[in-house]
Amino acid sequence: MIEKNEFKDDLLNWFHENKRQMPWRETNNPYYIWLSEVMLQQTQVNTVRPYYNAFIDRFPTIQELSNAKEEDVLKYWEGLGYYSRVRNFHEAVKEVQNEYNGIVPDNPDEFKKLKGVGPYTNAAVMSIVYNHPIPAVDGNVLRVWSRLTCNQQDIALPKTKKDFEEELQPFVKTESGDFNQAMMELGATICTPKKTLCIMCPVQNHCLAFAKGQVSELPVKKKKVKKKTIEYSVLYITNNDGEILVRQRDTKLLNGMWEFPMFDAEDSIHTIEEELEAVIDVQQEPMFTTKHIFTHMTWNMKIYRAYTQKNNFEHPYKWIKKDDKDSLSFSTSMTKIFNKVNE
């Protein structure tokens, strides 16, 4: 476990001597610091710098920003990306002007209610400006803290962030603004995602991951596999006896499970008739649509009622009576469809 006081002292001493100079570190104007934190969301320091300077040059006070027109303000964000940030900021600043007499609230519960102020911005601004003891957990801090404590939890999980906030709580009792900034500065300059500079790290001897040689394996972050979506037409085909046509899958996914005949939604009815070697009457409009979400893909299914006269289907196809449905195993999505058709 990290020796709280020594760790914090080492970190803060390093921060005081090595912090990078930034325009928003030269001020304690809440409006400027708030602006900088909004600009810094998902955006690196060197990108922000010129935008920040131009912005406060043109809108030096809360009052002047509140009186500005939206298009004019947007102009000063052009090229910075994530434009809802500036719309929310503008709206929030107008609210501060009108509801708080132009004073940025010195109360996290109030400040957090403003448009565009989420958990991170709230913690950052409230700690830097008013020294409220709230840990600011951004991407840097998730990475830094996972390494310092050698925590193997997936940082994409909300629970991990909650745990980190609790673990960091003792460190922000005093000098919260500096501590938060120091953690982020460490993440931005030393404890970087790749090519870490452990050799220069001021808190190397407090770092559990360094001690175990696991720095490069942390943080653990499950990369979200881009789920592909497939569009299917599912045919609920009946015959003269009211039986339903089903087929058994011979595929990697859900192998052996039974299903209603389903086809790529792009396929024409002729392709399907060829596959089934039968003439199929398909209703024009789907009865309903449904989707089935797997961990790695999504099926969007349009369910069509259909009819055929052909009776002699061979494996993997087979006619079943409604009451015999439970004698075969169907995947969840197919059972859902069956139930919905017959409800």
Place this chain on the structure above:
DNA sequence: AAGACGGGGAT
């Protein structure tokens, strides 16, 4: 819980 939102930097 998952997707949308923008650019820049790293690989």
Place this chain on the structure above:
DNA sequence: ATCCCAGTCTT
């Protein structure tokens, strides 16, 4: 050229 990036709001 492709992947990655982790704040907030929306669905």
